[in-house]
Amino acid sequence: MKELTEDTIKQIFGNTTFFKGQDYYKNGHVRGTVKLEDTLFAQVMGSSHEPYEVRALIKDSEISTKCTCPVGNMCKHGTALLLKWVFEPSSFIDADRFLESLDGISKDEIINMIGRAIKQHPSLVIEFTREEREKPRINIDAISKKIAWITSGELDYYHIDDAIDKLDEIKNIADRLKEEKSFKDAADIYFVLVEGCVDAFDEGADDSNGSMGDFAISCIKDFNECVEQINDPAYKNTLLGKIMNLARIEDYGLEASDMLLFLINDENIKRVEEYFLEKLEETRKIASDSSYRYHKEKSLGILNGLYEKLGKPDERLRLAMYALVDKEDYYRLAKILFEKKRFEEAFDAAKKGLLMPGESHYLNDLYFDIARALIGLRPEIIDFNISLNVALDLMSGCFDEEKYIAAKEVFEAIGNSGAFRSAFYKTIKNRSSAVLAMLKDGELQAAIDTVRTEPNISQGTTIAVSRAALDKGMKQESAMLMRTALERGRINDLLKVGELLKVMIDVSEVPVLQSLCDRILKNKDRGTALLLMPYLLKKSPELSALLAKNFMKDIPVEMVIKVALSVAQKSPDEGALLCRLRINQDILQSHVHYDKAVSLLSAVREIYAGNEPEWQEFIRKFAAENKSKKKLLEMVRKEFKVVL
Known part of the structure; x- marks a missing residue:
């Protein structure tokens, strides 16, 4: 040695x-x-x-x-x-x-x-x-105590990166054991690490950046890879009890129930089902209705996934029939029947579910999936009124083009396409959905008329109709719709409305634009003013200046200069005044804005180019009014080579 x-x-x-x-x-x-x-x-x-x-x-x-x-x-x-x-x-x-x-x-x-x-x-x-049995190489109790101290005893709930670094050191031990094929020891460490992360969340850890969640998910993945390599029924049976409890209580999106997928088999699935249903019954006796429904959905979802893993569709169907009391319950039943291609039974379950309390947009989606499957089999059992109500509920929140097309396909198959579209346009509560449906159906004029007469159409929808009108060469209608959108509130900059604004300015008379600006000022709509200002410069710089004066502190200096130079082409004094208004605001705030003031003075110098007396009078008056601001005046002397 x-x-x-x-x-x-x-x-x-x-x-x-x-x-x-x-x-x-x-x-x-x-x-x-x-x-x-x-x-x-x-x-x-x-x-x-x-x-x-x-x-x-x-x-x-x-x-x-x-x-x-x-x-x-x-x-x-x-x-x-x-x-x-x-x-x-x-x-x-x-x-x-x-x-x-x-x-x-x-x-x-x-x-x-x-x-x-x-x-x-x-x-x-x-x-x-001992036969081919791993001898423990770790003290799992000591490791568990260390993790518990990291995730609760010394945890800083608002700065958890330090805790994750310490947990990662322990994970490195498990990673090395995994590489050395000590799969049981590695799996034990990965499991207690996941438990520790759940404890940290229970204690209120702030994981807004998702780092602890990602860490826990990586531990679950490594745990599953270890369990796949272990062929020891007694060891897996011991793990199963721990993981069932963890999967039941974990509510942080870590998908701890995935750990069951690698332990489940034909011999233990009944034990797992009995555990979850027994705990669910205990919850029903003590929890509120909403809490019970949540745990019911979660538990049945876990069991459904386990039976699916084992390839047992009949067991999934049996489980789906457990305590059918609300829409979500019938959705699970209809979905499994649909997967088994038992379409009429699935459709009957879906229709029963629609009459139940609760909410389930999934059931609405599934209803039309089943109805489309029945088109070539039994279209006569598809009821117009039921289907219309489902479609209206489906798009009451927002319009979904694919879902609308799918619904229309069903109504066309039962010979009621026209009646469906007419009823949808008139009765859908979300009026923006009605307008978007009109656009999808090519009913542009109907969409324009609806936007004009109904005040609750969203900005995005109004702009979509304006764009569609412009694509059809309807410039006046497009302009009218853009003015409507601007008058009703700020337009999201992400909607890319530049071309629409240019057309609106081009075809609108100045009095009409004046009325629009007056409405913007009345509403104190800063965002719309900033959006519209550069587009007004060419046709009506005076209106740009009007908006600038009223929202001066919110406008970038560069835009103030552009508006001032544009206005100055007709009235130099008006352009210089605009610059002076912004200068006064900037220099009163702080000396850090002196650079902006110098840029604005440069614009005034350009405005009075060729008229030196006016410039000299302006700059001397400015210096006299600000004689206490030594640093600013020194910057002015250096920039403009003037004697003040």
């Missing part, structure tokens, strides 16, 4: 770990030392009640240690073992010599030796009879 020194150990482990290990060695914590080939073995007393099992490999090109403590590799306990070897090599039992001595002993003598050892230490029989 390679010769080892104290300095070598310090160099390998670093000062912090070395001195901690030195304390353990000097205090007599290293016991039961054994040497076998290139490896040293010992038990080291640490912070846990049970000693840690430590081993150290010493080869010519490698010195490494492994330990059952939470750190795992290259820890202070390994340091203590190596120091024991450096200073007390004679205290190590030489297992190589012992094994050599067995060559001269008979079989009966060896059996007697083993028998005496078992009498002294009965647990040894487990080691002798």
